[in-house]
Amino acid sequence: MERKLRDLQLAEKVEKIAEKDVELAEKVVRSLEDREARIFGLVVLHNITENMEYLKNAIETAETDEELLLIIERSKTPLPEIAEMINSPYRRDIAYCIILEKTGDMNFSSKISDARLLSASLKRLALKKLYPENLRIARIIPDPYYRALALMELAEREKVDLKDEIVSTVGQVKNSAMKRRLEEMLEKKY
Numbered sequence: 001m002e003r004k005l006r007d008l009q010l011a012e013k014v015e016k017i018a019e020k021d022v023e024l025a026e027k028v029v030r031s032l033e034d035r036e037a038r039i040f041g042l043v044v045l046h047n048i049t050e051n052m053e054y055l056k057n058a059i060e061t062a063e064t065d066e067e068l069l070l071i072i073e074r075s076k077t078p079l080p081e082i083a084e085m086i087n088s089p090y091r092r093d094i095a096y097c098i099i100l101e102k103t104g105d106m107n108f109s110s111k112i113s114d115a116r117l118l119s120a121s122l123k124r125l126a127l128k129k130l131y132p133e134n135l136r137i138a139r140i141i142p143d144p145y146y147r148a149l150a151l152m153e154l155a156e157r158e159k160v161d162l163k164d165e166i167v168s169t170v171g172q173v174k175n176s177a178m179k180r181r182l183e184e185m186l187e188k189k190y
Contacts, residue, residue, distance in 0.1 A: 014045065029045060035062075047075065059071065065088045068082055069098075100112070134158070151169060170182045
């Protein structure tokens, strides 16, 4: 456990080392015994140098869905081909959510089967975009709870009157505790 912690701490420093000396950073990464730390370091090297060999080595080193997900999370490049390598449907959905949020490419939303994950991801994406695209994305969020949250935030930020649409969306929320929370938020805003 001590070794894993030390390796992870070293892996976090690889970026600073690589900015000054890529060869030294590569030696540090190769010296890491912990597989997760080595993968993290290889992805950092890939992000800095854009050398695909580092990414290839990270993928070859990965043995679990969690490690493949780590590559997708840490890589600056969207990697849908790696998402397809993930066996767990839930983790694959998370991978596609990350890719969707990184790229803004709505085509990836069709790869996400979990409506809650998709809704949370689309909410975050909508809040990153500019008006009116952000409103268009918010309106297609499948889960009414997340849709209502996104619409409330956008109405406030963009100074747009969406009260009727928000009230209608809140009415679609089935969970009574979540619905009550949204109604309380609505009362404070309107």
